[in-house]
Amino acid sequence: DIQMTQSPSSLSASIGDRVTITCRASQDINNYLAWFQQKPGKAPRSLIYAASTLQSGIPSRFSGSGSGTDFTLTISSLQPDDFATYYCQQYNLFPYTFGQGTKLEIK
Amino acid sequence: QVQLVQSGAEVKMPGASVKVSCETSGYTFTSYAVNWVRQAPGQGLEWMGWISTSTGDTNYAQKLRGRVTMTTDTSSSKAYMELRGLRSDDTAVYFCARGAWIQRWVIIDYWGQGTLVSVSS
Numbered sequence: 001d002i003q004m005t006q007s008p009s010s011l012s013a014s015i016g017d018r019v020t021i022t023c024r025a026s027q028d029i030n031n032y033l034a035w036f037q038q039k040p041g042k043a044p045r046s047l048i049y050a051a052s053t054l055q056s057g058i059p060s061r062f063s064g065s066g067s068g069t070d071f072t073l074t075i076s077s078l079q080p081d082d083f084a085t086y087y088c089q090q091y092n093l094f095p096y097t098f099g100q101g102t103k104l105e106i107k
Numbered sequence: 108q109v110q111l112v113q114s115g116a117e118v119k120m121p122g123a124s125v126k127v128s129c130e131t132s133g134y135t136f137t138s139y140a141v142n143w144v145r146q147a148p149g150q151g152l153e154w155m156g157w158i159s160t161s162t163g164d165t166n167y168a169q170k171l172r173g174r175v176t177m178t179t180d181t182s183s184s185k186a187y188m189e190l191r192g193l194r195s196d197d198t199a200v201y202f203c204a205r206g207a208w209i210q211r212w213v214i215i216d217y218w219g220q221g222t223l224v225s226v227s228s
Contacts, residue, residue, distance in 0.1 A: 001169075032212055036152070043202055043218040044144075044152065050209070055216055087152055089213055096142075098153040099136045 002026050002090050006099035008085075012107040014073045017078045021102045023071045023088035032092035038101075039084045048073065076102075109133040111203050111219035118225045126189040127222045129203030136184035137161045140206030140213045143177060143188045145199040146221075155200075157206060157213060158186065172182050193226045200224075 003026035013019050023033065031051040038103040046055045051071055061076045063081040075082055083106050088099040114128040129141065129155045145155055145157040156167035158177040165177050200221040206213035 001123070012153040038152075038213075043221050044204075046216050049214040050214075083149055088154070089154070089215070091214060094157075094166045096157075098154065102150045106129075 002029065002093055002097050003045050003082040003089055004087075004088055004097050004099040006102045007087060008102060009100065010105065013078055014107045015078055015080060019075045019078055019104065020072045021086055021088075021104075023066075023073070025069045025071075025090055025101050028068050029090045029092035032090060033064075033066065033071050033074045034089045034091060035062075035064055036087045036089065037082075037084045038087065044087065076088055109205065110219045111205060111217060112211070113203060113222045114222040115146075118227065120196065121139045121193060121226055121228055123193050123226075124189060124191040125193060125224050126187055127167075127201050127203075127224070128176075129186040129188075129219050131184045131186070134205075137181055138208075138209065141177070141179065141186040141208050142204045142213070142215055143175075144204055146202070146214075147196070147199045150199075155188070155201075160186070173199070182191040190224075195226050198224065198226045 005024045007022045024101045033051045035048040038044040053063045063074045085103045087101050110132045112130045117125050137160045142157045143226050158165045160179050174191050178187045202221045203219040204215040205217040207216050
């Protein structure tokens with residue numbers, strides 16, 4: 001199975017900060033990488049697919065980049081609604097696998 | 108609007124089976140796949156498998172093979188996930204999630220609200 005490793009596991013930041021979360025795949029997944037946001041007690045929300053394509057309705061402050069094994073999710077200017085846990089997921093090969101999550105907290 | 112509405116919480120004894128339903132609306136059911144993802148308490152997301160609603164083809168996570176069955180009812184636009192031989196470590200929230208086809212790849216775009224399955228004696 002492809003292992004997805006996110007860093008950091010947790011992160012404290014302030015409103016207005018620029019934040020970057022990294023996701024590394026254990027083997028080349030081309031750009032078949034998605035990002036999700038999850039708040040406590042809620043279903044995940046799909047943010048990005050194909051490493052950099054925003055899902056419908058996702059604010060432009062979210063962006064993704066990368067290809068191969070190294071990927072990043074960037075939030076350009078943190079808003080109060082952005083404090084949540086973020087997961088990456090590869091869908092290049094079965095079984096699809098998720099990273100362990102990055103919890104973004106208010107500083 | 109696209110909606111996936113799941114069945115209610117379940118409490119099961121070890122060794123029992125559970126069947127979770129996912130009723131979809133707002134789109135053409137057979138044009139999208141359905142994924143199932145679970146989340147144990149305080150843990151991350153775990154992909155369980157995927158079913159093609161047009162062909163019935165499935166792909167299950169190796170660790171669940173033999174215990175899980177995913178099916179669909181195209182007449183009612185519903186998907187189902189049955190898990191047998193329940194163990195305490197199957198206690199989790201189970202999510203269905205729509206899978207959009209991008210060439211031969213399936214990307215998750217919309218999620219159900221989740222169904223808590225508790226396994227306890």
